[in-house]
Amino acid sequence: MAPFRQLEDQGEFILYDPQAIPQIDKRWFQLEYWQNQQALLGGAPGRGTSVFIQTPAGEAVWRHYHRGGLPGRFIKDLYLWTGLRTTRAWQEMHLTQKLLALGLPVPRPLAARVQRLGGVYKADLITLRIPKALPLSDYLPQVDAAEQKQALQAAAITIHRFHQAGLNHTDLNPRNLLIQADNKKVWLIDFDRCQLNQPEPKTAQRNLERLYRGLIKVDAHQAGVWYDWLQRAYAQQ
Template structure:
């Protein structure tokens, strides 16, 4: 087992090699970690599996020594996922999906955006390929927006969707391109209506906002609305955009809508 400071110079990130895995973890949150944290048997043995989250990949809730967390194993989607379930082409550690998501999520977290706190990432390389995992702190008392869309009454939905739009717009104003914006990546506290954005796999943060990318993100969200309920999707998007374009940080994209 060997450890070294993360090469990006972030003093609270430490890199560790253990049992064939390279691990990046936040020492402010996790004093010690091992490859066992990325093995299902470890959490089962310690009776620390406390639930799961639906989605393309395998996300489970775990009770870690530092609190509840979400452990996600990276899985391919679409047509490639039918043939290669969870392997990615190796192109250097800093280019792996888990490393990039760990750093991007941390940057957004440090800038005060409503995102989960990243705790640890792991890479397991096998020749020209690798597998990856990410652990983030679990946000308490939240449900996916998708669940509320199917359950809540219209008055509640209008308010929640407006809050979701208000939450997202500053991300776009900061230059974020969220490539998988959908109602399962928007988490809502039903009581307070506070909204968080999650899952930054393959996302990018540029220096300036780009209306074209914001339009693509919201178009993806609209298609997800249609899949959930074609008859309500237009109204849901209208409520979402009401909050989005009245967030106080307008962009050229808002002026076109």
């Protein structure tokens, strides 16, 4: 896997995969650029602003970093600048590449952009879109119990692989687990603020408990059954 390349222009930094994108410039991070090329494919729900775009590398997801919770009400998309390597986009781009190199089911990172604005910055990330995939939060309510169980068992196997690699996914929820209905393959996305360390059972359990709270938000009546299926499959790995 080739190393990323970096561009810099007046406080704006772009990190990109030269194998997937031979050429890139800051227009890639401007909505009008994709609109003018009729390459804007739609949007995705979530905390940040995500849009689907048709790039030379294939369909991709462009996500602008937004704060969640109470801080997001006041400083929507600004983060404290402590150096380029510590920015959210730089960290997530490199972590996703490491996970990809380990053979884990993650979207290929294509490019990241950081705009420094004095003591703060804004950031964006572009990754390849997983074809024909739905968030688990959308998939589960659409299918019968047998398919729900199959999906959750597949999710458990995927999550266990990441935990064995030492990933602490700080926002493990049903929106960040994508399932391809045709082959039941489950992917994990959104590695903002996640860490790769030595495997730690307590950390893994906290991740799973967070996922359970997310399942409750999808369907409070079914969440207990769903989580039981997932836990049983996870324990068998």
